[in-house]
Amino acid sequence: MLWHTENYAQADDARLKELRKLAEMSAEETPNGWKKGGGLGFDLAQLAIINPRVGGGSNRLGFGGLGNFFANYKKDRFTWDNSGSFQVSVQRIGSKEQPFQKNLDLLRLGSRVGYRTGNEKIFAAAEATFESLLFKTYEGNILRSDSLPVIARFGSPMRVALSTGINYKPDEHWAIYVAPATMRLIYVADDAIAALNVHGNEPGKNSFLQFGANMNAVYQNKYFEDKMSVKTSLDLFSNYLKDPQRIDVLWQTDIGWELVKNISLNLHTELFYDYDVRVQYDANKNGIYEEGELARKPSFTEALLI
CATH class of the missing domain: 1.20.5 (Single alpha-helices involved in coiled-coils or other helix-helix interfaces)
Incomplete structure (x- = not known):
């Protein structure tokens, strides 16, 4: 009034x-100021069999978690968006003498600053992202070993990207970031791991530097009286310096359904493809990812969590 x-x-x-x-x-x-939030999801699977019948199966113990958070700041025309996520999952099949194997291990951090232009939907923007693992991984995806070689660990590999471009926000649900000047670096800090040449680094080197164009499109919304939340993000990259026709893809989708207040059932999917990074591939079709079975293929991850 x-x-x-x-x-x-x-x-x-x-x-x-x-x-x-x-x-x-x-x-x-x-409003100006900070807006913060996040969520956690947990997965636990346990099966115990004593003296199992022939063909009856084996003991199984698995657990994991998925989390994400954000902290966004706004002041007049200036915006600063920060995000992070992690995925961790391990399992052991058989007796307690069997080692735990990793199913998932991923850490991502991102930060983007923007300044609104004369058009209220267009921002001049710059972004930095970081991706790596959290824990050591031994050959065979084993979590701990006294004899097997280490094939990955925090910082080996890591992927760093810096970019500048335009962020277009047509409404509260969509954000489209186009960066024609993007630097991406794959770096493997551990010399022994770098010598394996399985993480995208150049043979004989610890790194692989790329310069190209990046596009990131994000859609998020809520449905059914805010009971269901949907967020999907598609990230595309083309390297000007080598094979620009080969597009790297990272497509993530999170769908959540609120069961009770602050507790949700969440479905997470991720599709990853990078021609320079070979992934584990079951070439023999025997259901086992054996040593040396690597290929330039898409990698797909799905997780259902509460």
Whole structure:
């Protein structure tokens, strides 16, 4: 409500100006300051069999977790969006003498700054991202070993990207970032792991530097009276310096359904493809990823968590 000491005509005119000013504000305008949030998901699977019948199966113990968080800041035309996520999952099949194997291990961090141009939906932007593992991995995806060689660990490999471009936000659900100047670095800090040449680094080197174009499109929304949340992100990259026709792909989707307050059933999927990074491939079709079975193939991950 507006209070005025002027006469009624002046008061009406002031109200009209105020309403016009409010109408001109963007529907997506958010208050200045910080907005923070996140979520965690857990997975536990256990099966115990004592003296199993022939063909009856084996003991199994598996557990894991998935988490994400964000911390976004806004002040007038300036925005600063920060995000992070992790995925961890291990399992042991058989007796307690069998080692745990890793199913998932991934850490991602990202930060993007933007400045709104004359068009309220377009931002000049710059972004930095980081990706690596959290724990050591031994040959055979074993979590711990005294004899097997280490094939991956935190920082080996790691993927770092720096980019500048335009961030287009047509509404509160969509954000499309186009960066024609993007530097990406694959770096393997451990010399022994780098010598394996399985993480995308150049043969005989610890790194692989790329310069190209990046596009990232994000859609997020809520449905059924905010019971279901959907977020999907598609990231594409083309390397100007080598085989630009080969597009790297990272497509992530998260769908959540609120069971009770603060507890949700979540489905996470991820499709990854990078021509320079070979992934484990069951070439023999025997259901086992054996040593040396690597190929330039898409990698797909799916996780159902509470």
